[in-house]
Amino acid sequence: MNSRLVVYVISDSIGETGEQVVKAAISQFVCKDCEIRRFPYISEEEQILEIINEAKNEKSMIVFTIVIPSLRKILLEKAKEHNIIAVDAMTPIVEALEKSLNEQPKNEPGLIRKLDEKYFKKIEAIEFAVKYDDGKDPRGLKKADIVLIGISRTSKTPLSMYLAHKNIKVANVPLVPEVVVPDELFEISPRKIIGLTTNPIKLNEIRQERLKALGLRNEANYASMDRILKELDYAENLMKRIGCPIIDVSSKAIEESARIILEIIKEND
Known part of the structure; x- marks a missing residue:
C-alpha cells in the first residue's frame, strides 16, 4: 500500500x-x-x-x-x-x-452557504444604492428593483440605504423644476417607481435646519415656502404623469416608509 x-x-x-x-x-x-x-x-x-x-x-x-x-x-x-x-x-x-x-x-x-449568499446580496445592494444615489447615473434606473423620486429632503437616500439592507437594489432621482429628469424614468415600469412627498411646513423646518448646519442664512431660496411649494407642485404633477404610487413621508419614520414600500413591492410581485 x-x-x-x-x-x-x-x-x-x-x-x-x-x-x-x-x-x-x-x-x-x-x-x-x-x-x-x-x-x-x-x-x-x-x-x-x-x-x-x-x-x-x-x-x-x-x-x-x-x-x-x-x-x-x-x-x-x-x-x-x-x-x-x-x-x-x-x-x-x-x-x-x-x-x-x-x-x-x-x-x-448548505445553510451556511445560503447565509453567505444573502450577505453578499446585501453588500451588492448597498454598493448599488451608493453608486446610483441622487441621480448620479441614470443607467442605474433600469437595473434597480425600485426607483425613489422626490424633491430634496424627502428621505430618498436614507430609504435607499435602509432598503439595501433588505437586499433591494434602489436608485433615487432628485426632482428639481429646473433640471430635466432622465429619459430612463419614462422607460421603466411605473410599478418600479415610488414617489416621495412631504408636508411643506415640515419640509421648511428641515431645510432651515440644513442651512444652519451648512452655516448659511435662513433667507436662502432653498428654504423659502414659495420655493418649496413650487417644488412640491412640480414633483406631484410629474408623479401623476408617471402614474406611480406616492408616499407622504412627513410624519413617518424611515422604517415605516420602508415598510409601506416593501408592501407595494410585495403586491407588485
Whole structure:
C-alpha cells in the first residue's frame, strides 16, 4: 500500500469547512506526502459507497461534514467495515449547541452557504444604492428593483440605504423644476417607481435646519415656502404623469416608509 496519506473530505454541502479543518490539522505535522480529496454535495448512499471503495485501497482517512443523519450513519458503518478512520467534524459541535440552546438542529445541508449568499446580496445592494444615489447615473434606473423620486429632503437616500439592507437594489432621482429628469424614468415600469412627498411646513423646518448646519442664512431660496411649494407642485404633477404610487413621508419614520414600500413591492410581485 502506498505510504502517502489520502484524506477524503466528504460533505453534503460544498465541503470547504471540512477541508479547512483538515489543512489546519495537517499543518501541525511534518506531513510531506499528504493529499486532500474533497467530495462535495454528497446526497446518496451510492456516492458514499463509491468513495469508500476507492479509499479502502489506499492509506486513507475520512473527515466529513454531513448533517443528514441517514447518510452519516451509512458512512460511519462502511468506514468501520473497512477499518478506515472516519472523523465527524460537525456532529459534536451540533450536539453541543443542541444541548446549550435546547433546540433541535435543522439537519439541512448548505445553510451556511445560503447565509453567505444573502450577505453578499446585501453588500451588492448597498454598493448599488451608493453608486446610483441622487441621480448620479441614470443607467442605474433600469437595473434597480425600485426607483425613489422626490424633491430634496424627502428621505430618498436614507430609504435607499435602509432598503439595501433588505437586499433591494434602489436608485433615487432628485426632482428639481429646473433640471430635466432622465429619459430612463419614462422607460421603466411605473410599478418600479415610488414617489416621495412631504408636508411643506415640515419640509421648511428641515431645510432651515440644513442651512444652519451648512452655516448659511435662513433667507436662502432653498428654504423659502414659495420655493418649496413650487417644488412640491412640480414633483406631484410629474408623479401623476408617471402614474406611480406616492408616499407622504412627513410624519413617518424611515422604517415605516420602508415598510409601506416593501408592501407595494410585495403586491407588485
